[in-house]
Amino acid sequence: MKTIYLISKFITLPGAFLKGFWEHLACRLLGIAVQNANYLPADFHCGHVQNDSTDSSAQHFFLALLPYFAQRVLAWIFIAAAAPPLLLFGVRSAQQSHFFFLYLVALYFGLSLLCNSFPSWAQAQQLWSLFYGKSAQTNRISKLLLAPCVAWFCLGAWLEKTGIFTLALFAAVIISWLLW
Numbered sequence: 001m002k003t004i005y006l007i008s009k010f011i012t013l014p015g016a017f018l019k020g021f022w023e024h025l026a027c028r029l030l031g032i033a034v035q036n037a038n039y040l041p042a043d044f045h046c047g048h049v050q051n052d053s054t055d056s057s058a059q060h061f062f063l064a065l066l067p068y069f070a071q072r073v074l075a076w077i078f079i080a081a082a083a084p085p086l087l088l089f090g091v092r093s094a095q096q097s098h099f100f101f102l103y104l105v106a107l108y109f110g111l112s113l114l115c116n117s118f119p120s121w122a123q124a125q126q127l128w129s130l131f132y133g134k135s136a137q138t139n140r141i142s143k144l145l146l147a148p149c150v151a152w153f154c155l156g157a158w159l160e161k162t163g164i165f166t167l168a169l170f171a172a173v174i175i176s177w178l179l180w
Contacts, residue, residue, distance in 0.1 A: 002043065008115070008166040009046040014038060015071070015112035016047030022067035023049045029066070030059050048120040057130040057138045061146065064119040064127055064153050071117040078110030087176055095152065115166045118156035128154055 008061065009016045027034050036050040054060050066149075084101045091171025097103070112157050119127070131138050159165040 002176045004163040006042060006046060008160075008163040009040075011170075012112040012115045012166060013040075015075075015114070015116035018074075019047045019067060019071055019116040020049055022070045023051070023063070026063050027051050030062060030063055032059065032160070042147055045120060045122075045133070047116050049122070051128060055130075057094055057127075057134070057136070057142070060127050060130050061150070064123060068117050071113050074114035075110045075117065078106045078113065082106035083112060087173075090158040111169055114157060115160070115169055118160045118165075119147065119153055121161040124154045124157035143149075 013113075017039050024034060024037055024039075026032075032054055033052040034049050035052060036045070038045075039049065040046055051063070054063070085097065085099070085103050086107060100177060118124070127150055131143055131146065136143075156165065159168075
């Protein structure tokens with residue numbers, strides 16, 4: 001499983017590196033100490049920073065939310081710039097448009113950012129235990145309101161850990177490009 005994870009991170013290297021940067025920035029903003037600022041180690045922390053654990057569920061939630069939001073916004077900007085010419089307008093070669101390779105690079109960069117937007121599996125598990133574990137001290141209203149977000153982060157972290165998200169996203173783009 002680690003090999004598949006590292007291959008998916010290697011394929012989406014720009015997104016993995018930028019995700020590590022966003023997490024490092026979020027740790028700085030939230031006052032959480034960073035243990036290891038290496039963004040691309042060859043383990044399950046590839047694309048993430050190792051930070052001190054926090055007992056505050058709000059702090060940990062924002063540690064997952066801020067990098068996710070920044071990564072997604074930037075990803076959709078690149079995808080919105082590249083997908084219409086390639087997928088809707090039928091630009092298939094450099095002869096049809098001088099910007100063809102620029103569109104491909106922007107689409108790859110956007111997909112790379114999109115594939116690396118979720119928190120690490122360890123962060124998602126800690127987030128779940130802070131909200132819904134046996135010793136959770138989060139109030140019921142927060143648990144109820146944030147349940148979809150926490151579940152989404154856990155599901156996305158698992159899909160990212162197994163490499164399914166990267167494979168499915170790139171397969172969907174290739175199939176849509178061939179069929180369009």
